Each structure stands twice: as C-alpha cells, then as structure tokens.
Amino acid sequence: MYNNPKETHCKGRIEVICGSMFSGKTEELLRRLRRAKIARQEVEIFKPAIDVRYSQEEVVSHDRNSIPSTPVEHSSNILLLSSEVEVVGIDEAQFFDNGLAEVCQQLADQGIRVIVAGLDMDFKRVPFGPMPALCAIADDVTKVHAICVRCGSLASYSHRIVEGEKQVMLGEMQEYQPLCRNCYLHEKGR
Numbered sequence: 001m002y003n004n005p006k007e008t009h010c011k012g013r014i015e016v017i018c019g020s021m022f023s024g025k026t027e028e029l030l031r032r033l034r035r036a037k038i039a040r041q042e043v044e045i046f047k048p049a050i051d052v053r054y055s056q057e058e059v060v061s062h063d064r065n066s067i068p069s070t071p072v073e074h075s076s077n078i079l080l081l082s083s084e085v086e087v088v089g090i091d092e093a094q095f096f097d098n099g100l101a102e103v104c105q106q107l108a109d110q111g112i113r114v115i116v117a118g119l120d121m122d123f124k125r126v127p128f129g130p131m132p133a134l135c136a137i138a139d140d141v142t143k144v145h146a147i148c149v150r151c152g153s154l155a156s157y158s159h160r161i162v163e164g165e166k167q168v169m170l171g172e173m174q175e176y177q178p179l180c181r182n183c184y185l186h187e188k189g190r
C-alpha cells in the first residue's frame with residue numbers, strides 16, 4: 001500500500017473502514033494499527049464484548065491474523081480506558097450502542113487518532129447500529145469489498161443463509177455469504 005499522509009502525524013481524527021462481511025475490514029484495521037505500533041505510538045484496541053466468535057480477548061480476521069484487544073460492554077468504557085493513548089482501534093463497531101459516534105468524536109477532539117471498522121449494512125441491507133453516524137462524522141471513510149461467491153464481482157452485501165430474522169446473529173461462512181447486487185437480488189427472488 002502507498003504511504004498514507006494520515007499516518008505521518010497523530011492529530012485527532014476519525015477513520016472508518018466499512019463494507020460487507022469478508023471484505024477485509026479487520027485486515028485493514030490490523031494493518032493500520034500495526035503500522036502505528038511500528039511508529040512507537042501508544043495503541044489501544046477495543047471490541048464489543050458480545051463478539052466472542054474467534055476469541056474473547058483478541059480481534060481476529062477471517063484469515064486468523066490477530067491483535068490483543070479489550071472487550072467492552074458499552075461505548076462509554078472506551079473513553080475511560082483511553083487515557084494516555086495516541087491511537088484507538090475499534091472492531092465490529094456495528095454492535096456498539098449509538099453513543100459510539102459521540103465517544104469517537106470526543107477522543108478525536110482530544111487529539112487521538114480513532115480507527116473504526118464495522119459492517120455498514122445488516123443482512124437486510126439496513127444501515128447497522130452506529131455505523132451511519134460514524135461515517136457521517138468521519139474525517140476519512142474507506143469502503144472495502146469482498147468477492148461475490150456466486151459470480152466473482154465485487155460484493156457489497158452480506159447474505160444470511162440460515163434461518164433467523166434478528167439483526168444480531170454472530171457467524172461466518174456457514175451463516176453468511178458475500179454477494180454483489182445482482183446475486184443478492186437473485187437470492188431474494190427479485
């Protein structure tokens with residue numbers, strides 16, 4: 001990847017990484033956080049306590065790359081745990097309460113670089129949790145794409161392939177497939 005000017009200073013800012021499942025959100029988050037650590041910046045990583053899919057204490061990508069993290073119940077815990085920190089990373093942001101956007105704003109106002117990764121839409125293509133608010137207040141939004149498992153195009157949607165209507169249902173390959181628009185509509189019979 002190119003050298004990004006946003007990594008060359010540590011002024012307060014909010015970066016959002018969004019997209020469907022398997023689009024590389026966590027890999028991109030890990031990449032940015034590792035580079036901040038190489039630059040000897042003080043980094044703290046948080047994830048919602050409900051996300052116990054691969055590990056309770058780590059952020060883990062689908063390729064099993066990982067970084068230690070602190071699971072928190074509520075977005076306000078992040079503010080309390082971020083003193084003396086230069087860079088804050090947050091994964092699975094869609095599962096947080098709606099206070100997350102204001103928490104990120106306060107951290108950035110204090111001069112902290114905040115990097116947030118999360119699903120922009122749920123399986124019904126409805127904007128997920130605090131993600132739309134985060135995209136609105138972000139200094140920088142990166143939308144990443146998976147590969148559609150039906151046709152090989154870029155995928156923007158996470159199609160649920162098991163029964164269940166609740167918005168929150170943890171899962172991976174056995175529960176969800178990344179699909180492009182045409183293939184998503186085909187699966188929905190539209």
Ligand SMILES: Nc1ncnc2c1ncn2[C@@H]1O[C@H](COP(=O)(O)OP(=O)(O)O)[C@@H](O)[C@H]1O
Binds near residue numbers: 019026028060063146
């Ligand atoms: N259909 C797919 N499209 C793209 N990547 C996929 C797909 N299926 C599996 N992967 C793997 O998932 C990795 C991305 O994982 P991850 O960063 O955890 O994604 P996300 O956090 O967006 O769900 C890719 O590097 C790739 O190895």
Ligand SMILES: Cc1cn([C@H]2C[C@H](O)[C@@H](COP(=O)(O)O)O2)c(=O)[nH]c1=O
Binds near residue numbers: 021026
């Ligand atoms: C679409 C959708 C997903 N989820 C869950 C499934 C996974 O546990 C996470 C997303 O993880 P990833 O790192 O982006 O692959 O979210 C959900 O609860 N509801 C949904 O609609």
Ligand SMILES: [Zn+2]
Binds near residue numbers: 153179
């Ligand atoms: Zn497709």
